[in-house]
Amino acid sequence: MSARNPEYDFAWCPGCGDFGVRRALEWALVDYTTENETPHSNNVIVAGIGCSGNMVHLLEGDQPFGIHGIHGRTLPLAFGIKSGRPELNTVIVAGDGDFLSIGAEHIGPAAQRNIDITCVIMDNGVYGLTKGQSSPTSLFGATTTSTPFGKIETPLHPLKSYMTMGVSFVASHYSSKPRDLAKYIKMAMDHKGFSIVHVQSPCTTYNDTYxxxxxxxxxxxxxxxxxxxxxxxPSSRQAADDLIDRPGVPLGLLYKEDEPTLEDRQEDVRQKHPGKSVADMLETYATGN
Ligand SMILES: Cc1ncc(C[n+]2csc(CCOP(=O)(O)OP(=O)(O)O)c2C)c(N)n1
Ligand code: SF4
Ligand SMILES: [Mg+2]
Incomplete structure (x- = not known):
């Protein structure tokens, strides 16, 4: 439920971190569209399934396009959108479960292609929407609805994983400072390539980490x-890795590398290997008699 969408039958719990992320995303979208003099409809939000993914229905203000797809498949959807309409500012909003559990296999290929999309990941260390099961980022030993005797898996370190997979822009933040967070989301939108803003966004109902x-x-x-x-x-991979090795949650830009995007690489191939004209292709079928 939101002022713009009062009939959508979902509301975040009081104090949910996703409220702060929503505000930050709204500001970043306004800044981006104002600076680029593009209409709001040039932005597309691709949402995962989860409390976090409901963001796409709850944004206030001028509306971007939005698509609420299936669990774990934000990246393939965003890849399709970006391939067909490269001029669109394509932004994923997803949770730690959606992005890092069922969806994890898509991160590496997106990073290796350096697809020009931005991911805002809301990490609450739990599956919130489905009532508090453990997620890849739940702590070892955490008691959750699916681990009543404590989680037995070692938690994933998302920032280390992103760096290892070659993501070209990695920022880390939390939901309690939406003004600052908006700055990094906007920076990620400006980045030409695959960008992730990983946000600690506490779940007040199942994992209150405030x-x-x-x-x-x-x-x-x-x-x-x-x-x-x-x-x-932030241009130093070693410096970013060193910061990530420190305990706690870093706030700010960790890593940014400017390298050709998938679109640049495709254009390069097109230049080097121009396609045949229709006349040339028809010529190859000519029998010559
Ligand atoms: C293919 C598929 N598997 C499982 C589910 C059930 N499911 C819906 S949301 C969710 C987890 C949500 O956790 P997260 O992505 O962390 O989002 P949060 O609710 O915490 O913001 C799961 C397992 C589903 N909808 N589809
Ligand atoms: S269950 Fe947790 S993540 Fe979902 S809306 Fe409530 S506080 Fe937010
Ligand atoms: Mg979650």
Whole structure:
């Protein structure tokens, strides 16, 4: 439910981190369209299935196009959209379950092709929509509805995985600072290539990590989120890896590499191997008599 879409029968729980991500995405879309002087309809939101994916129905303000597809397949859908309409600003919104569990196999190929799309991933360490099962990022030992005696798998480290797979833009943030988050989402939209903004977005119902992220002095909790130092060089893979190895949640741009996008590579092949004209093709069928 939203002011623009009051009939959509879904509402995030009070305090859900996805509210902050929504606000940040709305700001980033406005900045992007204003700066590029493009209509809002030049933006396409491709949503996964999950509380996070419901974002596509809940955005306020001028509306982008949106598609709410099937669980785990945001990347193939976005790839299709971008291949057919390369001029569209194509943005995925998905959860840790959708993107990193069932959808994980698509990340590597998208990175190797350097498809020019942006992914905003809302990581709450749980499957929220289906009532609190463990996800790839749930902590070892976490008690969830699917792991009543504690999770026995080692958690995935999304940022390390993105770097290993060759994603050309990797930022990390959390939902509690939407103004800052909007800046990185906009940067990711501007990046020519495959970009991921990985957002810690707490689930107040099944995995409330606000205290852990932000800290609570009264409870003696230090807070695990830390701002990436200003002198960090995001063009250095080694520097990004070093930051990712530090404990806690980095806030900011970790890595950005400018390399040819899939479209550039395809154009290069077209230039080197121009297709035959219709007349040439017909000529090959001529019998010569
Ligand atoms: C193919 C398929 N498998 C499983 C489901 C059930 N399902 C719907 S949402 C979801 C997980 C959602 O978790 P996440 O992507 O982290 O989103 P969140 O709700 O936490 O934002 C699952 C397993 C489905 N809809 N389709
Ligand atoms: S279940 Fe969790 S992720 Fe889903 S809306 Fe509620 S707080 Fe948000
Ligand atoms: Mg989730």
């Amino acid at each position: 205290d852990i992220l932000k800290g609570d002095r009264k409870k003696g909790i230090p807070g695990s989120a830390w701002i990436i130092p200003e002198d960090h060089d």
